[in-house]
Amino acid sequence: MATTVDIVIPVLNEEVSLPACIDNLFAFIEEHPEREWRIVVADNGSTDRTAEIAAELSEKHPNVSVTHLELRGRGRALKQAWGLSDADVRLYMDVDLSTDLKSLPDLVSAITDDGYEVAIGSRLIKGSKVVGRTLKREITSRGYNIMIHIFFPLTKWRDAQCGFKAVSRKAAENIVPLVKDNAWFLDTELLLLADKAGYLIKEIPVHWEDDPDTRVKIISTAWEDVKGLLRLRFKGRPVPPSAP
Numbered sequence: 299m300a301t302t303v304d305i306v307i308p309v310l311n312e313e314v315s316l317p318a319c320i321d322n323l324f325a326f327i328e329e330h331p332e333r334e335w336r337i338v339v340a341d342n343g344s345t346d347r348t349a350e351i352a353a354e355l356s357e358k359h360p361n362v363s364v365t366h367l368e369l370r371g372r373g374r375a376l377k378q379a380w381g382l383s384d385a386d387v388r389l390y391m392d393v394d395l396s397t398d399l400k401s402l403p404d405l406v407s408a409i410t411d412d413g414y415e416v417a418i419g420s421r422l423i424k425g426s427k428v429v430g431r432t433l434k435r436e437i438t439s440r441g442y443n444i445m446i447h448i449f450f451p452l453t454k455w456r457d458a459q460c461g462f463k464a465v466s467r468k469a470a471e472n473i474v475p476l477v478k479d480n481a482w483f484l485d486t487e488l489l490l491l492a493d494k495a496g497y498l499i500k501e502i503p504v505h506w507e508d509d510p511d512t513r514v515k516i517i518s519t520a521w522e523d524v525k526g527l528l529r530l531r532f533k534g535r536p537v538p539p540s541a542p
Contacts, residue, residue, distance in 0.1 A: 300334040301410050304385035308340045308375045312393045313347040319393045320355050320362065326399045333406060337362045340379040340390075343370035373484030377477060380470050386410065389417075389464035397462040398505035405464045408500040415469040415497040416489065418455065419462030425503030435508065438520055445524070449531045450490060455501050458486040462504060469497060472539045482519050483526035490530055495538040 305323065309316055320337065327335040339352040341364060352364045365379050380388045387409050391397060397419050408417035421428050422443065428436075439459060447453055463485065465474065469492060477487045492499055 300332065301387060301406070302334045302336065302385040303387045303389065303406055304336050304338055304379070304383045306338045306340050306376060306379040306383075306388065306390040307393050308342065308372045308379075308390060309344060309348050309352070309393050310342055310370060310372070311344045311346045311348055313344075313351055315393045316348060316351055317355065319395055320359070322395055322399070324359065326402065330403060335361065336385065338379050338383070339364045340367075340375035341365065342367045342372065342375035369480075371480035372482060373477070374480035376484060377474055377480070380465065380474050383470065386467055387464055388467070388470050390461070392461035392509075394509040396506055396509050397460065398507075401462070401502055401504045404502050405462065408502065409464055409466045412500065413498060414500040415466045416492045417464045417500040417502060418457065418489070419460040419504040419506075420455070420457040420501040421460055421504060421506045422456040423501055423503050427505045428508070429506070430508040431506075432508070435516060438516055442520060442523055445527060446486065446490075449527050450493070453490070453493060455489060455499050457501070458489055460504065460506065461485075462502075463488070473497070476536045476538055478529075479526055481522060483523050486523060487526060487530065491535055491538055494535045495540050497538075 307319060323337060341349050341352055356362045356364050367375055367378060376390055387406050389405060401419060405417045408414045420426055443456060443458060446458055473491045476491055477484055479487050
């Protein structure tokens with residue numbers, strides 16, 4: 299039986315980007331029939347036609363489903379979609395597909411074939427390539443990842459924020475429910491909890507092309523991330539069930 303893989307696309311007011319994202323995903327996964335791919339559009343608080351378009355796409359494609367939340371928060375949407383899933387591998391990527399999909403099979407294989415419980419795309423390791431990123435975003439990202447290693451010096455992974463991550467069924471069931479953040483800090487919190495439990499994390503080099511129309515507010519998001527690090531550093535991390 300083929301491995302089931304749920305690809306979650308968190309969306310907030312993405313009526314323009316969503317159809318092209320789904321089309322590109324289908325074109326890619328049709329070339330990789332060795333997995334049972336399913337796409338989940340995780341809408342969180344959209345006020346444009348995103349929900350309507352997502353519903354139309356789910357009617358057109360039997361392996362596209364939609365989850366809805368009235369409250370906003372990418373982390374909140376991911377936790378719901380991964381929590382409702384029964385897939386062997388549960389991953390997410392940004393709707394702008396900034397990460398080249400060529401890395402998708404490696405992300406999944408790290409879990410299904412190589413024994414990792416978490417796999418993440420990385421823009422900061424050998425073999426990766428980043429295009430179109432502003433100096434401000436580059437400095438902010440690298441500075442944040444340096445801060446993670448200062449607060450948690452045993453951390454080995456280097457890029458917490460790349461919007462391209464996968465978890466095993468075990469990690470989804472044992473770690474994701476312990477993540478408190480409902481926004482952008484979810485990525486970092488997930489990885490730090492996985493470290494705490496001794497789960498193996500694989501970094502995959504990716505080709506990343508920055509989206510000039512990104513909705514991320516760099517300064518406010520960075521501050522929320524710093525507050526999240528302070529919470530985990532000084533209030534402690536909950537202890538998930540350990541990896542075998």
